[in-house]
Amino acid sequence: MSAPQKGIKRVVLAYSGGLDTSIILKWLQTTYGCEVVTFTADLGQGEELEPARQKALLMGIKPEHIFIEDVREEFVRDYVFPMFRANTLYEGQYLLGTSIARPLIAKKQIEIARKVGADAVCHGATGKGNDQVRFELGYYALEPDIKVIAPWREWDMRSREALIAFAEANQIPIAKDKRGEAPFSTDANLLHVSSEGKVLEDPANEVPDYVYSRTLSPEEAPNTPQTITIDFEKGDPTAIDGVKMSPATLLAALNKLGHDHGIGRLDLVENRFVGMKSRGMYETPGGTILLTAHRGIESLTLDRGAMHLKDELMPKYAELIYNGFWFAPEREMLQAAIDLSQNLVTGQVTMKLFKGSAWVIGRTSPYSLYDQDLVTFEEGVVAYDHHDAAGFIKLNALRLRTLAKRDRREK
Numbered sequence: 001m002s003a004p005q006k007g008i009k010r011v012v013l014a015y016s017g018g019l020d021t022s023i024i025l026k027w028l029q030t031t032y033g034c035e036v037v038t039f040t041a042d043l044g045q046g047e048e049l050e051p052a053r054q055k056a057l058l059m060g061i062k063p064e065h066i067f068i069e070d071v072r073e074e075f076v077r078d079y080v081f082p083m084f085r086a087n088t089l090y091e092g093q094y095l096l097g098t099s100i101a102r103p104l105i106a107k108k109q110i111e112i113a114r115k116v117g118a119d120a121v122c123h124g125a126t127g128k129g130n131d132q133v134r135f136e137l138g139y140y141a142l143e144p145d146i147k148v149i150a151p152w153r154e155w156d157m158r159s160r161e162a163l164i165a166f167a168e169a170n171q172i173p174i175a176k177d178k179r180g181e182a183p184f185s186t187d188a189n190l191l192h193v194s195s196e197g198k199v200l201e202d203p204a205n206e207v208p209d210y211v212y213s214r215t216l217s218p219e220e221a222p223n224t225p226q227t228i229t230i231d232f233e234k235g236d237p238t239a240i241d242g243v244k245m246s247p248a249t250l251l252a253a254l255n256k257l258g259h260d261h262g263i264g265r266l267d268l269v270e271n272r273f274v275g276m277k278s279r280g281m282y283e284t285p286g287g288t289i290l291l292t293a294h295r296g297i298e299s300l301t302l303d304r305g306a307m308h309l310k311d312e313l314m315p316k317y318a319e320l321i322y323n324g325f326w327f328a329p330e331r332e333m334l335q336a337a338i339d340l341s342q343n344l345v346t347g348q349v350t351m352k353l354f355k356g357s358a359w360v361i362g363r364t365s366p367y368s369l370y371d372q373d374l375v376t377f378e379e380g381v382v383a384y385d386h387h388d389a390a391g392f393i394k395l396n397a398l399r400l401r402t403l404a405k406r407d408r409r410e411k
Helices: 019-032 050-058 072-085 099-116 131-142 160-169 247-260 285-301 304-323 329-341 388-410
Strands: 010-014 035-042 066-070 120-122 147-149 185-188 193-196 226-233 236-240 265-271 277-283 347-354 357-364
Touching: 010 019, 010 099, 019 035, 019 160, 035 050, 035 099, 050 066, 066 099, 072 099, 072 236, 072 247, 072 285, 072 329, 099 120, 099 131, 099 304, 131 147, 131 304, 226 247, 226 285, 236 247, 236 285, 247 285, 285 347, 285 357, 304 329
Parallel strands: 010 035, 010 120, 035 066, 120 147
Antiparallel strands: 185 193, 193 277, 226 236, 226 347, 265 277, 347 357
């Protein structure tokens, strides 16, 4: 247990209204004797947030110091969509649903801290995970002199029993389903839901059916495939089946389609930034459809060099987001290159959804680089001279032939 920092008068807490952050709220009041300001973000987690306001009021927070903000559109427009322009996958699989939400929460906390004159911010991430890094790198990038309170690194409560005992001693309401040991922990937003811990800790065991909440099992999905179209403008989706939608509305619609067809489940053992491996179960129904669709429209509109360079840059870009460097200059540099590549990534992709899978069956664009006269096996417009290939091949084979001759001499 580390000693509390001195001189903190007002702190902005990332507050969900759940048991853990309610305990943190009271702990801040009792340990620091400071004024607490709460911030609750509606990221599309699917929960009613008004109870968080009532609970904060019950715990003595001034009404003007309770901030609840619907950030769903900002989240998808300014964080999720830019990330998807890069076709971002961490370690080849993870769509970064938790990682991409943290910089927005950190940004809002800093904005509120400036507004109310707070000298500190606080998060509820544990000392073992990635989120503590993501939150704090965001805080310091935006407000370098801000003080950060991380209760899980300061207090000596290390068990569910200790948390419950603290809650009872301080008259913090505890729902019946929160008294026992949670079978697993979850984090949810409009892009995904993640589950980890407890029943999921042994990577040899299959994820129990009751863990899934965003998707039907592929076995239970409809026996008839569904065909949809997604329109893109400059790399971002704008419409489904011809109906234009806002970013958050569109992602929610894709989530519903993915849910119904059992799309977007991922059972992953990943490498955390702090140095350990962890096993998590992720459900990203709409994002999984979107990733495939975006690659489909890029296949038609992006030059080979640009596409391949993007694919080379993507793992580094994904790692930066996973590790919490959203506000770092290198992420912004990569974003500028990625965004430039999307200027003509416009058109329509047709997809088929069926029993856990989503695949492209057609794509069109006014900026297509696909030339049927070049690729056809039939006689048509003379756009390609087959004889040119001979010199091309010989030039590319020159170094290989030189190597082969040397190796033959050595033998």
